[in-house]
Amino acid sequence: MNPVQDLIKNLADEHGRDRTNLLPILQGVVEQEKYLSEFSMIEIARELNLSAADVYGTATFYSFLEHQKMGTYLIRVCKTITCSMKGKNQILLAIEDMLKIGLGETTSDGKFSLLQTNCLGWCHKAPAMLINDEVYTELTPESVREILSQYLKK
Amino acid sequence: MVAHSYQLKRADFIFKNENDWERILDKTLKRPTQELINELMSSELKGRGGAGFPTGLKWKLTAEDPSDEKFVICNADEGEPGTFKDREILSKVPYKVLMAMAVCAYVIGSKQGYIYLRGEYKFLAPELNKVIQEFEYYCKQIGHDFSIKIFLGSGAYICGEETALFESMEGKRGEPRNKPPYPSSNGYMGKATVVNNVETLAHTFTIFKYGAKKFYDLGVQYSRGSKLFSVSGDTPKPGIYELELGMSLQDFVNEFGDGDTKAVQVGGASGFLVPRKRFEKTTIGYRGKLTGISLPTGGSMMLFNSSRSMYNVLDNYLEFFREESCGQCTPCRVGCQQLHFGIKAVKRGDKPAQYLDKLLKLTETMQLTAKCGLGQSVANSFSSIVENFREEMIY
8 A cells, every 4th residue: 555545544544534633634645745735635525425525625724735746844934023123034934945945845865844834822932933833933034044953964 | 082091801611621520511401491591691601702792691502492403513613814823722621512412402402513623723633533432431331311413614704704604514505694584593504503603612611610619700890700811922931821801901911011112903814903092092992882992802912013014914804805705795705805996006006195094984885784793893903904004005
C-alpha cells in the first residue's frame, strides 16, 4: 500500500471515522506529508465514506491546511497590525536574504518554507513568528538570523 | 456626558493561584443547580470574549432545554488582533477553566466538554492534556461523570464565532449558521450547547469560590467585575492586565500611553478606534446599546502614537478581514474586498475623496445584511477611522 494510504488508515483508526474527526485527520496528514495532495483528500473521503467534494470543501477552508508541499520547517511570520508596526517587514527581509527564498517559496533542499499569517496572539511581544508549532517573539533581524542558523544545523 | 470620576483599578483574581480548587469543585457540585444559576446571574458576569452575553442566562437557557445530550465548549479560538489573554489563562491557571466547565456540565446536564484551541496555540496542547487527564481522574473519584477533549483549529479567525466553531468541529467549513436557532437549543451536533470564552469560565471560578457579591462589587453599573486587558502597540508596558470595568479611556491612556497617544483601538480590528479628543468621554464597559460612549471589548487595547498612519492601520485591518471572511454571504465577501480596493483607490487619487462616503454607506449595508458578527463589525473600525482621520485617507 502507498505510505499515505497507510497514514490515513492509521489516523482514521486513531481518531475514528465519523465526520467530526475529519479536521484532526486532515491535520495529521499535513503534519506528516507537509500538505494535502488530491490523492490524500480522495483517500480520506474513501476511508471516512464521505464525498471527495466534502473533504475538499473542508480542506480548502483552513489556512493551516496547505495544498502545496511545504518544507520540513514551515515559517509563518505574523503580519497583523502590531507585528506590522513593529518591523515585520525587516524580519521577512532577513529571512528571505538568509534562505534565498521569497514569500510562498520553499528552499531547494525542501527544508524551509516561508509564509505570512494573520494574528498569532503575541502582540505584546511583536514581531512574532511560528516555525512549525514553535513560537518566536520580539524578533529582530539579528535574532531571526540566530534562530535560523540553529535550524540550519538540524 | 459620562462623569469623569473613575480611576483605573487593578484587580487580581484570574491569575491568583488557588490551591484548593478540588475542595471548591466538591463543594460547588453539592449545591443545587438552580442556586448556582442564581449566583451567576446575580454576579452579572457577561461573556468576556467580546459579545457580552450574560453568562448566567446562557447556562439557564441551556439547562432548561430538553435536549437528550448536551455539550460544554470552551472557546479558545482567540483570534481577534490584539488579544492574547486566553493563552495566558490556559497556560497559567488551566484548572480554573476545567473546574468551571465541570460545574457548567453539572448545571446543564452534560457529560462531554471540548476546548476549541486555535491551531496557533498548538504548543499548549501537550501540557493542557496532562492537566485534563489529572482533572478527569479527580472528577471520576468524586463521582462526576465528565470528560474534556481538546479540538484543534487550523488557522481560521471566523471559527471563534460560536456557530462556525460547531461547523468546524463537525468536520465542515467554518461558516457561521443563521441565528436563531441559538446554541442553547441547537449547538454542536444540533444539541444544546454552552460556549463560553476562556476568561468567562475563569471568572465563574472566582464567583463560585468567593461568591457573586465579591465580583459584583467590582466595576460599575451594567459592567460588573474585572476583565483582562491585552495591551499592545505604542506603549512602554505591553502585556496583560486585570482591571475593573468602567474605566475612562483617558485614565487608561495615562497609565499605558507613551505620552504621545493619538488613538486607541478598543476591541481589536472588529472594534472601534477612539481618537485623542474622545478619550475623556469614552468608558470601557458594556451598555445596553452601543452608544460609542461606552465601548465593550474582548480585551484588545491597541495604542497608536502620532508617528502612525491611520491609513496603514485601516489597510492592515481590511486585508485581515478580506482574508478571514468565510465568503458564504455576499455583503461580507464582496464588501471587505471593495472597502479595501476603495481606500487604496482614494489614497492613490484614482477616486475622489467623496468616494469615502460611498464606502461608509457600504459598511452600513454590511452591518445590516451580513450574516454574522465578522461582516457586521467591519463597519466599526472602518467608520471610526475614516470619520476621525479622513485627511489621512485622502491622497
